[in-house]
Structure formats: structure tokens, C-alpha cells
Amino acid sequence: MKELNKIFFPLLTLKTQQKLSDKLAPRFQLEQGPTLSNKFKFYDDYDHHLWHANLLLYSDSKKTLWLFNNVTTKLEKVQTPNKVKFYWDLPSGHIKDILAKRIGFSALMAKNQLLFTETSFGLRDRNDKLVIRLKLITHDLNGEQSNYLMLQELRGYEKEYHSVLALLNPSQKALIKQEVLPFLLSTLNDFPNNVIQLKNPTLSKEMPTERAVRSLAGAMMSQAEVQVPGLIDDIDTERLHQYRVHLRKTRSLISLLKKALPNPTAQWLKSELGTFSRHTNRLRDLDVFLLARTQYESILPPGFEAGISELYKEVERQRTSEFKKVKKYFSSVEYLDRSKKVIEDINEKPIYSNLFSTTPIEKSAKALMLTRYKKMLSMSNAINSSTPDDEVHELRLEFKKLRYLIEFFSDLLPKRKTADIISVTKKIQTKLGDFNDYCTQIEFLMPFSDDAKIEMSKALSGLVAAIYQRKIHKRTEVESAISEYFTNNMTTKFELLFDTEYQEKKS
């Protein structure tokens, strides 16, 4: 059967409604139906990850959460009997899975409000037969109002539909296939307010190294600083985590390419960034432990619930206290002044104090990546089952630096070949990361031991023992992964990709 036309067009003002009636009056009678109003609250995380993924999450007044995909125009819903702040507060299902993927540990925040009103009308002909349906739609987005009219063709009354359309003759119109609300949502171009996505600057291959380093470092410091208000308000644990990640990357970049900057500048920046980071170490450790509660509870057999519960109460108490210190620090004049100075220094004009600083960034970055790889190769040769854990951690840190380098300068590298290396590097980093987590967890838990708290101590001992076993098992996996990574094949890949002398000779 033929699809019925549904046309949608903006009305400049509601006064146009009267003009519409006047235009239609000789041939048709306008009959008003019911009005439905709904208030929608839109949610996203601090960094607008859903918006950037073309998703809109909103609730209507009936305690239902809706997820609209602006690409597929698919609309799904989930009932939310309780308040939802994190993805795990949702019942199991597709929406929960999407949020887990897109926002992870970030909290959902109310961002925008839309008031949506729909009034139905019918047009009747001289025989009092309904021949067209109309809807007058008003939406108020954060105080800004827009009005639309929708004409819906009725089966068997195509002629009447076209004659009304000709009478109204809208200058802007759109034929729509879906319902009004999904169509409207797909048109919210200037929504939400103040969405910013801080990206790393685009580098050109010929850019002098110092300029490239300052641009990148400046961008990453901005991304770190954006997290501070959310960190102070304790919106979620992700603000602190993202702050630390960007700080770590900035520090890593400056350290790896320290020769690009004047020596005192590089040293001073590294020191300052290290100070900022150290103020947050303890809080992050506490957060990680709290986030993994379900996992830890599942490690121990039944009978340890009271002890685990006591342990968590103590950790929560310490978290509250530690957060107060961190909040005080980041709100302080000392931090504000020092972070401002760091950013100013990074963003100063390049001085080009040596040859390295003027070298094209592609050349210096590639050379550095190859050097780091060779260093790691040498370190890996020394790792066996008797190597102390610390040396494995050193190699883990080198992997992290290498990965950061590849990410910083991805614009300058061939995509497919780099993707291969990144994929393999990520896999081994996961194993090294897990191994590090186990070691860190044991170190974190040991100080909680308290002879006066028997149940808690029992649980603690059980946890440490269980994690220790996992650590041993993971260490074996890590050793295998290291030997699988550092093959002749991998070395050749790195040389072909990053050996600039070879590439120059070839060209």
C-alpha cells in the first residue's frame, strides 16, 4: 500500500495559527483535539560522550528513560523505578550496555530541558468528514520556543491533502517518516549548550619539534584543567581519573621530548606536574578499591561478608577524609597560581634553543619511538621467572610511554600499519596492567591490617591471599606475552615504520 505523506514545517509565530484557520476556512472546518504536554530532561556525562556519539538520553515525566540514536533514529526505553546516576543503576538491557560502553564510570548529569506540547487538530470537509490530521507542536528548549505544524495525509484523501498543502504553501518543509518527537530530536543542532570537545591539535610533519610539543602539552593540560571543577564537586570518580590521565600524558610527553624545550623549563614542568599528581595518588587508590567492591566480594567464599563490609566502611571513611584534602588543595590559591603558571609556560612561544627543537616533528618522533622500542627490547631480554616484579613494572611503564608516543603522533604515521602495532601493544598492556593492579592492590590492602578487628583482618588476609595467587598466575602470562611481543617480526615492523634514515635513503 502507498505510504501516506506526513509533512512537517516551522511556523514563525503562534499567531500564524489564526492565519491558518482563515486560509482554510472556506473549504474546511478546523476542529481542535486534545493537547499533550511533556517535559523532557536530557542527560549526559561531564564530557558529553553521549552527544558526541550521536545519542540523546532523556527522561519524560513518567520515570522512563529514553535513548534516541540520531543516526538510526531508533528510540528505545527503559523503566527506572529508582534514581539513575551511573550506568549500573539501570536494569539490565541494551540501554545499560550502551551507557556502560559510552560513559563508563562517569556520572549522568542533567544538562538540558525540553518542554514539548502537541495539540491535535482535524480538518473536516463540507460533509463533516475528517479528511486531514494536523498537529501543532511547540517545543521550548531551555527557554527558547519553536513552533511547527505537521500535516498527516489520510488514506483515500490524497487530493484534500495536496490542496491544503497548496493553500498553506510553506517555504520550508520536510517529509518525515517517523513520529514527530524522534524527528524533532534529530533536528536539535544547537543542542546541548556549551558542548566542547577538546582535541589534540593537528600536527604537520614539518612542524618544529618544540612547537609540536608545546601545542600538544598545552592541549592536554587544558583537558586536565577542564576536569577540575567536576573533581572539586566530586561528581564522579572519572573526573579525578581523567585529570590524572591527562596530567600523566603531559608529563610523559615533556619527559620523552625534554630536549625540545629549554632544560630548566622541562625540569620545572616535570616537577610541577609531578606535585599536582602526587596530591591525588591516595584518593585514586581508594576510589579504585571502592569501585571494585563487587569483584572483591566475589573473590572470597561465603562467611567473610561481615569482614569485607567492615573493611569497606573503613575505606569509605578514609575516602571521605582524603577527598576533603584533595578538594582543599585544588580550590587553593596555591594550586590555581601554580597551574596557571604551568599553562603559561607551556604556551610560550618556542625559543628553539637547540637543533633538536627545530627538527621536523615527524623525524624526531619516529626516531624516539624506535629508540624506545630498542630499549624495551633490551629490557625484555633480561626478564625471566626470577626477575623481580619491579623490573617487570619498569617495562610496563616503557610500554605506556611508547603507546603515548604513538597516540600523540598518530597523525604523522601510516594508519593501517600503526593500527596493527597499537592493537598488539594494547593486548600486552592489558596483561601488564592487570599484573600491576594485583601488586598495587596487595600493597594497598596490607596497611589495613588491625589485630583489634578480627573479622576484618580475616577478610583482609583472605583477599590478599587470593589476589597473590592471581598475581602469580598473571606473572606467568606476562612473561609469555613479552616473548611473543618481542619477535624479529615486530622489530622489523618497527624499523620499517620508524627508521627515518632508512626511509630517507629509500626515497
Place this chain on the structure above:
Amino acid sequence: MKVIACYSMKGGVGKTATSVNIAYMAAQSGLKTLLIDLDPQGASSFYFRVKPAKKQWGKRFFQAYESLIKNIKASDFEGLDIIPAQLSFRNFDSLLASTTKRTGRLKRILKGFRKEYDLIILDCPPSISHLSEAVFVASDYLLVPVIPTTLSELTFEHLVSFFKDKDYSKDKLMPFFSMVQAQKSLHKSTIKKMASKYKYFFKTVIPYSSDIEKMGEHKAPVERYARTKPANTAYKELWLEIEAKL
């Protein structure tokens, strides 16, 4: 998709009123419904204010699904469409008499609607004819209004015999008492007798009601102007019984 024909050999038993009100109830329940007015009188079309096509097309009715589609009109109510009757439908029997495989033709054509509609209701003219047979074959159910009088009892028995002779399943039959006047002892005794003999009569009875007669004035189903009245309540309950069987 299901097809229900509202049928009786006798006229004036409430077929059209039933077709209109049941079609409306079905659409309100969320079933995408098509009411096909096969009676050249065109009463159900009239109740929905739908005029027939200007060009006569009765001859094309049984030719193809495409000729039916062109004549579908939306009613005033969401989810309910109508194919209005035409005077040329009076020739259906002679049309069908001249075609081969006539009894299955209507069924084949209506099958074409299965993607668009959940329910088709056929408002049938009062007769026993080639058209009626085509309807019996095409329908999943036959909704049979019966006024509880002696003559109606006889008419219903003729229908049951016809079904038996033709080997049509009596499970298709959905009889119910229509235009019942509770104060009449004949009605009461006939209802008791027939309900006992034919266990598959619906429990709901549709009362004789001026509210139903006023459909012509209002040109609308009873619920639109007499929602709280007994006639409307009865149609609602009748629909619920039908829906349970669907």
C-alpha cells in the same frame, strides 16, 4: 490477520450496527482494522461519513487486491479504515456466478491485506448466495446477530444446516443475541432455549436501544455519543468476548 464477517440471512437484525461498533472497538484496542461494506445499501459507510468512489468499480472488486486498495478511505478514527459500499455491489452474485473458483477468490484477495491490517470486518448483505459462500470461505469467524424470536431461531438453524451440508466448520460461528427486549417473555424463553442448544452463543446480549438507532443521526459509533449507556457497555463486552477468541 483475522477476518470476521458480520452475517445473517435476515435483514434488520443489527448486522451493520454490530459491524460499525465492533470495528470501532477493535481499532481502539490497537488493532489496525479495515471494515468492508459489502451491502449495496451502504449503511456502515454512511455511519462513518464515507462516501463511495464516484466511478463504479464493483466489477473490479474480485479481480485484484490492487483494485480494492484504491478504494480504501480512512475513517475519522485512528486505526480504522473503510472500503465503502457501492450500488454496483448488487451485481456481486452474478459476477461471482460467472467466475471459476469463485468461493476461494475473496479469500485470496483479502490475504493481500495481511501486512497492513490486523483485522478485517465484512458487513454482509442479508442473503444466502454465491457472495455469502465466498464470505464463509474467506472468513475466520462469522459474527451472527440473532433476534431471539421463533423465526430467527429457524433462520439460525438453516445456517447451521447449511454449514453442515457444505462441511464448513461450525467453530467459525460466533452467534449472539441482538435487539433483545428483556421485558418480552418470548425473548427470554428463546434465549434460554437457544443458549442451551447451541453452547457457543456469546454470553453478551445487545439490548434493543434507541441509542443504537441514533447512530444515523450522529453518524458515529455509539461510544462517541453514548459512552456510559447500556448499549455501549454491551458492545464493549461483546468485543471482549470476540477478542478472547481471536
